[in-house]
Amino acid sequence: MSKRNVEVCFTPAVYDTFKKDEAIVVAVDILRATSAICTAFMNGVERIIPVATLEEAKAYKQKGFMVAAERDGIVRDFADFGNSPFNFTPERVAHKQIVYSTTNGTHTIMMASHSHQVLIGAYLNHQALVDHILKEQRDLIILCAGWKRKFNLEDTLFAGSLAQAVLRDNRFESICDSTYAAMDLWDVARVDLMAYLDKVAQRHRLARNGLDDVLEYCHTFDQTDKIPYLKDDYLITL
Amino acid sequence: MSKRNVEVCFTPAVYDTFKKDEAIVVAVDILRATSAICTAFMNGVERIIPVATLEEAKAYKQKGFMVAAERDGIVRDFADFGNSPFNFTPERVAHKQIVYSTTNGTHTIMMASHSHQVLIGAYLNHQALVDHILKEQRDLIILCAGWKRKFNLEDTLFAGSLAQAVLRDNRFESICDSTYAAMDLWDVARVDLMAYLDKVAQRHRLARNGLDDVLEYCHTFDQTDKIPYLKDDYLITL
Numbered sequence: 001m002s003k004r005n006v007e008v009c010f011t012p013a014v015y016d017t018f019k020k021d022e023a024i025v026v027a028v029d030i031l032r033a034t035s036a037i038c039t040a041f042m043n044g045v046e047r048i049i050p051v052a053t054l055e056e057a058k059a060y061k062q063k064g065f066m067v068a069a070e071r072d073g074i075v076r077d078f079a080d081f082g083n084s085p086f087n088f089t090p091e092r093v094a095h096k097q098i099v100y101s102t103t104n105g106t107h108t109i110m111m112a113s114h115s116h117q118v119l120i121g122a123y124l125n126h127q128a129l130v131d132h133i134l135k136e137q138r139d140l141i142i143l144c145a146g147w148k149r150k151f152n153l154e155d156t157l158f159a160g161s162l163a164q165a166v167l168r169d170n171r172f173e174s175i176c177d178s179t180y181a182a183m184d185l186w187d188v189a190r191v192d193l194m195a196y197l198d199k200v201a202q203r204h205r206l207a208r209n210g211l212d213d214v215l216e217y218c219h220t221f222d223q224t225d226k227i228p229y230l231k232d233d234y235l236i237t238l
Numbered sequence: 239m240s241k242r243n244v245e246v247c248f249t250p251a252v253y254d255t256f257k258k259d260e261a262i263v264v265a266v267d268i269l270r271a272t273s274a275i276c277t278a279f280m281n282g283v284e285r286i287i288p289v290a291t292l293e294e295a296k297a298y299k300q301k302g303f304m305v306a307a308e309r310d311g312i313v314r315d316f317a318d319f320g321n322s323p324f325n326f327t328p329e330r331v332a333h334k335q336i337v338y339s340t341t342n343g344t345h346t347i348m349m350a351s352h353s354h355q356v357l358i359g360a361y362l363n364h365q366a367l368v369d370h371i372l373k374e375q376r377d378l379i380i381l382c383a384g385w386k387r388k389f390n391l392e393d394t395l396f397a398g399s400l401a402q403a404v405l406r407d408n409r410f411e412s413i414c415d416s417t418y419a420a421m422d423l424w425d426v427a428r429v430d431l432m433a434y435l436d437k438v439a440q441r442h443r444l445a446r447n448g449l450d451d452v453l454e455y456c457h458t459f460d461q462t463d464k465i466p467y468l469k470d471d472y473l474i475t476l
Contacts, residue, residue: 010389013252017387149255151248151389153415177391180437184426185419199418 003173005139006166008159008182011146012108024138025112026121026129026162029145030154031202032083032211033105035218036068038124039085041237042224044094048235050106057101066092069101073209076101084214108145109230115141120228120235123158123218128225130165132238140166142182153185153200157193160186193219241411243377244404246397246420249384250346262376263350264359264367264400267383268392269440270321270449271343273456274306276362277323279475280462282332286473288344295339304330307339311447314339322452346383347468353379358466358473361396361456366463368403370476378404380420391423391438395431398424431457 009018028034037048049065051057054076057069061078068087069079081087083102100106112118116138121129133140142162144155160182166172167183174180189196197203197215206212228235247256266272275286287303289295292314295307299316306325307317319325321340338344350356354376359367371378380400382393398420404410405421412418427434435441435453444450466473 010248011252014249014387014389147415149252151252151416151419153419156415156419175439175442177385177394177437177439178389181389181391181394181419181423185422188422188426199415201413201415204413 003171004137006163006172006174006179007140007176008142008144008156008163008178010144010151010156010178011149012111012143013149015111015143018141019114020139020141021114021116022138023115023141024117024119024133024136025115025141025143026119027109027112027143027145028121028155028158029102029105029108030122030158030218031206032085032214032218033100033102033145034120035122035124035214036083036085036088037100037120037228037235038122038224038226040088040093040098041226041228042124043088043090045088045098046095047097048228049097049099049233050109050235051099051101052103052106054101057099060099065099066096067099067101073211084211085217086214104145104147108143112143113230118230121158121162123221124223125225125227126162126165127222128227129162132227133166134169137171140172147202152202154197154202156182157186157189160184161190241409242375244401244410244412244417245378245414246380246382246394246401246416248382248389248394248416249387250349250381251387253349253381256379257352258377258379259352259354260376261353261379262355262357262371262374263353263379263381264357265347265350265381265383266359266393266396267340267343267346268360268396268456269444270323270452270456271338271340271383272358273360273362273452274321274323274326275338275358275466275473276360276462276464278326278331278336279464279466280362281326281328283326283336284333285335286466287335287337287471288347288473289337289339290341290344292339295337298337303337304334305337305339311449322449323455324452342383342385346381350381351468356468359396359400361459362461363463363465364400364403365460366465367400370465371404372407375409378410385440390440392435392440394420395424395427398422399428
């Protein structure tokens with residue numbers, strides 16, 4: 001049997017050159033959307049509805065949903081709380097349906113809906129993802145949300161760590177320059193990950209708004225074995 | 239005075255998120271277009287007209303121009319020779335006007351024509367580029383041709399080497415994740431560049447067509463101080 005292919009797509013802007021209906025896609029937005037979503041499911045949320053615009057979030061709120069929404073670090077007045085993973089405590093989210101408003105993250109998740117399966121990936125559920133991907137034996141596309149159509153480092157590093165773990169299984173292979181780049185960057189960064197993250201522009205954007213308290217948490221491995229995935233237009237766990 | 243900014247754009251597909259009219263853009267297509275163009279000027283060519291399609295190349299041939307054109311490693315029957323840098327010998331090109339047909343390369347060069355200056359970059363004219371960029375003191379965008387809208391390693395490594403050299407001058411700075419990534423990849427690769435290039439998909443594409451004899455040459459520093467640049471729709475040297 002031919003090997004399964006692992007590819008890393010650095011930005012949604014070039015996803016059209018990667019897309020394959022039969023592949024598993026792991027959507028990645030480490031700071032902070034996919035880390036927050038994994039946290040919410042770890043803490044017992046029943047369902048998350050990702051929306052791209054504040055208008056959509058507001059409409060859901062009016063229908064009685066609990067809504068997480070902020071822009072530029074300020075919780076929107078109609079929202080119940082902001083977008084930080086730390087907001088998704090068991091007390092707030094267990095057994096609830098929650099709307100999560102995120103521009104880059106939602107766009108990234110929804111654009112891969114044609115594929116066999118869209119999984120939500122973060123360091124928090126890293127090993128669970130690896131186990132699932134090895135079991136499924138399908139081509140894998142790791143889709144980084146990036147930043148406004150651009151490459152970003154934090155999603156790329158995660159992509160490198162995930163690709164490396166999957167490629168340890170010799171039923172998988174890669175012939176993709178961006179996969180090799182992501183893995184090499186991960187090898188550089190992993191030596192002192194927190195120090196390396198000083199290069200990350202998003203870290204500084206968050207810091208300017210006092211939101212970088214999540215940095216270390218969002219880079220912590222294996223806090224949950226839950227894997228959120230896209231079912232129709234909402235997220236539940238496998 | 240505020241510092242000048244250095245940015246690396248991994249693929250023409252996201253150039254719209256980088257473009258600045260006042261910047262200097264260095265167009266990069268190491269395997270092989272920009273390496274071939276630098277070689278041609280080193281060997282005395284007077285002018286190069288880059289064209290994207292074989293139809294355009296053919297039309298120029300009918301008007302009497304000398305044409306370099308190949309696809310999939312086969313020299314086109316109407317062309318004078320193929321696209322390898324090794325074809326641009328002084329005997330063939332000195333004092334001539336030549337049409338060079340290249341899909342990714344031409345598209346990349348022309349899309350930056352709005353900018354202050356579009357320079358043709360390769361390892362072959364690396365130091366000359368650095369000297370010119372430091373002298374001009376403008377924002378710098380290193381624009382990688384990539385491969386069919388995707389990231390590629392060989393252009394990224396060159397971008398890293400160039401960014402690193404420019405950023406040694408403290409009048410320049412970078413706050414761009416892709417610049418840091420390119421420099422870190424260059425630091426990994428430079429230790430044994432020829433061995434590292436085994437990861438490059440384009441190297442294997444060229445090898446399948448017997449065209450990878452240019453690999454080492456296209457990664458040789460400082461063979462010429464000529465800097466080709468875009469003037470209207472053709473290339474001459476500064």
